[in-house]
Amino acid sequence: NAGVMQNPRHLVRRRGQEARLRCSPMKGHSHVYWYRQLPEEGLKFMVYLQKENIIDESGMPKERFSAEFPKEGPSILRIQQVVRGDSAAYFCASSPPGLATDTQYFGPGTRLTVL
């Protein structure tokens, strides 16, 4: 019963590079959520995906950020042309399919540092 897995745990990028963050949900979970946590702040919702579909991306910046959850493989959060303000912890959570699923289970996060 592995939990939500995220990798890498730490990622360092220079300004202008691309960052790819991966999330493998818990077994049997088909809903994935991405959150961003800035230092000393709470988690901010970014995007909610089901397999092959983006359901709600209302919290995602309009430019440079994209997310996918393919039929096979992990969910990917991609940040193009990173800037220093992208430095944060990015958490993925998953929940099982079904109606009114209350609990989201979080991964350990990826800490992105942009130099």
Place this chain on the structure above:
Amino acid sequence: QQQVKQSPQSLIVQKGGISIINCAYENTAFDYFPWYQQFPGKGPALLIAIRPDVSEKKEGRFTISFNKSAKQFSLHIMDSQPGDSATYFCAASLYSGGYQKVTFGTGTKLQVIP
């Protein structure tokens, strides 16, 4: 209207004391109120949760008190222990579009000193 306000930002409590963290919300459509505990370098973990039709929920040393009319809820940690030292986030969620959309408070860093 989607904000959840949390206080205090930080809290120091003696071992054996009671830790109290307060949260307030605006949107009366929120229908689920979880609390998460986060240790340094880890992801948040669900601690305890309550629905608005209940005024109190207790699990071990952790109690949520919920005041629907005031739109406030709080977490009480009885007999606080050094191992409880962590950051606590309240949250409020709304079932919409087939999933629970969660709004988090800004967090309270709790330190329990021996």
